[in-house]
Amino acid sequence: MRLLDIKRLSKEYKGGTHALCNVNFSVNEGEFISVIGPSGAGKSTLLRCINRMIDATDGEITFDGVSVLNLKKKELRRLRTRIGMIFQHYNLVNRLSVIENVLHGRLGYKTTLEGIIGRHDEEEKEQAFAILDKLGLRNETYKRCDQLSGGQKQRVGIARALIQNPKLVLCDEPIASLDPNASKIIMDHLKAINKDMGITCILNLHQVDVAIKYSERIIGINSGKTVYDGPANELTMEKIHEIYGSEAGELIIE
Amino acid sequence: MEIDLFKKRRRQMTIVTVIIVALIIFFAEITKYDAIKGFTSIPAAIRWMFANFYPNAKSLDKLPSILSKLNETIFLSISSTTTAGVLALVFALFGSRTTKINNFLSSISRFIASIFRNIPVVAWAMILLFSFGQNALTGYFALFFVTFGFLTRVFIETIDEASYESVEALQATGATYFQIVFQAVIPSSLPQLISWLLYMIETNIRSSTLVGILTGTGVGFAFSLYYKSMNYNAASLVVIAIVLTVFVIEIISNYVRRVIL
Ligand SMILES: Nc1ncnc2c1ncn2[C@@H]1O[C@H](COP(=O)(O)OP(=O)(O)O)[C@@H](O)[C@H]1O
Ligand SMILES: [Mg+2]
Numbered sequence: 001m002r003l004l005d006i007k008r009l010s011k012e013y014k015g016g017t018h019a020l021c022n023v024n025f026s027v028n029e030g031e032f033i034s035v036i037g038p039s040g041a042g043k044s045t046l047l048r049c050i051n052r053m054i055d056a057t058d059g060e061i062t063f064d065g066v067s068v069l070n071l072k073k074k075e076l077r078r079l080r081t082r083i084g085m086i087f088q089h090y091n092l093v094n095r096l097s098v099i100e101n102v103l104h105g106r107l108g109y110k111t112t113l114e115g116i117i118g119r120h121d122e123e124e125k126e127q128a129f130a131i132l133d134k135l136g137l138r139n140e141t142y143k144r145c146d147q148l149s150g151g152q153k154q155r156v157g158i159a160r161a162l163i164q165n166p167k168l169v170l171c172d173e174p175i176a177s178l179d180p181n182a183s184k185i186i187m188d189h190l191k192a193i194n195k196d197m198g199i200t201c202i203l204n205l206h207q208v209d210v211a212i213k214y215s216e217r218i219i220g221i222n223s224g225k226t227v228y229d230g231p232a233n234e235l236t237m238e239k240i241h242e243i244y245g246s247e248a249g250e251l252i253i254e
Numbered sequence: 255m256e257i258d259l260f261k262k263r264r265r266q267m268t269i270v271t272v273i274i275v276a277l278i279i280f281f282a283e284i285t286k287y288d289a290i291k292g293f294t295s296i297p298a299a300i301r302w303m304f305a306n307f308y309p310n311a312k313s314l315d316k317l318p319s320i321l322s323k324l325n326e327t328i329f330l331s332i333s334s335t336t337t338a339g340v341l342a343l344v345f346a347l348f349g350s351r352t353t354k355i356n357n358f359l360s361s362i363s364r365f366i367a368s369i370f371r372n373i374p375v376v377a378w379a380m381i382l383l384f385s386f387g388q389n390a391l392t393g394y395f396a397l398f399f400v401t402f403g404f405l406t407r408v409f410i411e412t413i414d415e416a417s418y419e420s421v422e423a424l425q426a427t428g429a430t431y432f433q434i435v436f437q438a439v440i441p442s443s444l445p446q447l448i449s450w451l452l453y454m455i456e457t458n459i460r461s462s463t464l465v466g467i468l469t470g471t472g473v474g475f476a477f478s479l480y481y482k483s484m485n486y487n488a489a490s491l492v493v494i495a496i497v498l499t500v501f502v503i504e505i506i507s508n509y510v511r512r513v514i515l
Contacts, residue, residue, distance in 0.1 A: 107427055
């Protein structure tokens with residue numbers, strides 16, 4: 001089943017930076033894809049075009065049969081409820097508790113007033129507890145987020161995305177601020193939500209080895225163009241050099 | 255060619271040096287004059303203060319009336335600050351990079367705030383004297399305007415600093431504008447916002463005393479009245495009451511800050 005279709009996608013920022021040039025690929029339901037490339041290649045821009053956090057300049061994006069780029073405000077809101085997003089810096093409201101942050105994932109389904117006063121029904125709370133359980137955060141439920149470690153914060157980020165009941169989760173450098181231990185835990189959780197819950201995942205990653213280890217498919221971009229799109233096990237050293245260009249030397253030392 | 259350049263440089267240096275020296279001599283003359291006058295008058299001023307400027311038993315009779323005037327001043331400061339704070343929050347939401355609705359509204363609200371901020375409170379009081387005359391409303395609006403301008407600016411900075419990332423996350427979940435404001439922006443920045451509000455209340459107690467002299471209200475007016483009628487004992491009591499109040503308010507607001515931050 002085709003979930004996402006990207007055709008001729010381009011993005012030019014004000015000031016003339018061509019962050020994406022004619023990007024084409026499609027994603028089937030249940031895939032786990034890593035996007036790799038040097039910094040400034042356009043990875044974040046690509047991810048944010050999919051849920052319209054950034055408006056593309058040109059091209060077409062079809063998500064689950066819906067043409068994303070022409071959506072009106074209300075329809076855009078509905079689209080976003082079905083796409084979870086996970087960030088490098090977790091992007092939590094640090095002064096609120098874990099459970100409150102998780103329930104933020106439900107805001108897209110609520111009326112403005114319900115959302116303002118933070119009213120959630122029993123079912124939503126049950127689901128939040130279940131997700132926290134699954135991510136090993138049960139004991140942290142009522143802690144304030146500024147008391148958590150980076151790895152725990154990122155798990156809260158995952159929980160907030162999961163409670164949206166998304167079809168697709170976009171992860172922008174989910175482990176870039178974490179130590180190797182916490183990184184492994186996060187990657188294992190992401191892999192699990194993909195395998196067990198059938199949620200499609202697209203990750204921007206900095207670490208090629210992690211991308212190869214966890215994903216079936218890898219998309220390599222450089223200067224806004226896709227230079228590789230294929231199975232992880234066919235990603236040769238040569239291809240890696242092509243993706244990273246002049247940064248490759250630095251990469252090998254890592 | 256090169257010689258010319260050096261000549262030109264030397265000439266420029268000479269001119270600049272002459273100007274600087276002239277300025278130094280000129281201002282040294284003025285300050286020396288001031289300094290001598292200032293130093294010689296200090297002992298006399300102190301002597302005068304100890305002789306006249308202290309509260310005595312008779313001036314204590316005025317205490318209830320002074321305290322009620324002081325109340326008026328404190329109330330003026332708190333009410334103008336809090337109401338200005340509410341309006342400033344609205345303008346800050348429009349003005350902030352994180353929560354702006356569009357660029358046009360953002361520039362407009364920043365511009366308005368900057369106008370109100372850059373006219374000093376005493377100038378506002380003088381301007382408003384024409385429209386409202388000598389009463390508490392003039393003082394209220396003078397403080398309100400400046401506070402509004404100042405708080406809008408610092409609220410914008412607070413919002414951008416405290417909530418940019420969480421706003422992005424909530425937008426991505428499909429939350430609406432007001433949901434984002436109440437679930438992310440306010441929870442993240444509330445302690446900072448309150449802290450600024452307290453700071454402005456402190457500042458405005460001082461300013462409203464000054465403004466009161468102009469507008470004929472509050473404890474500032476009481477002071478100028480006693481002072482002009484040469485009741486220095488009562489005037490000194492007013493000063494002591496103001497100083498104590500400022501201290502107490504500062505202690506209270508520091509305590510509140512410690513608790514909420
Ligand atoms: N808001 C922006 N305005 C202008 N240029 C931007 C903006 N965001 C990113 N860019 C530029 O677009 C290019 C791609 O950026 P980005 O998508 O963040 O790359 P990556 O995530 O791969 O590091 C870079 O050259 C970056 O400088
Ligand atoms: Mg990036």
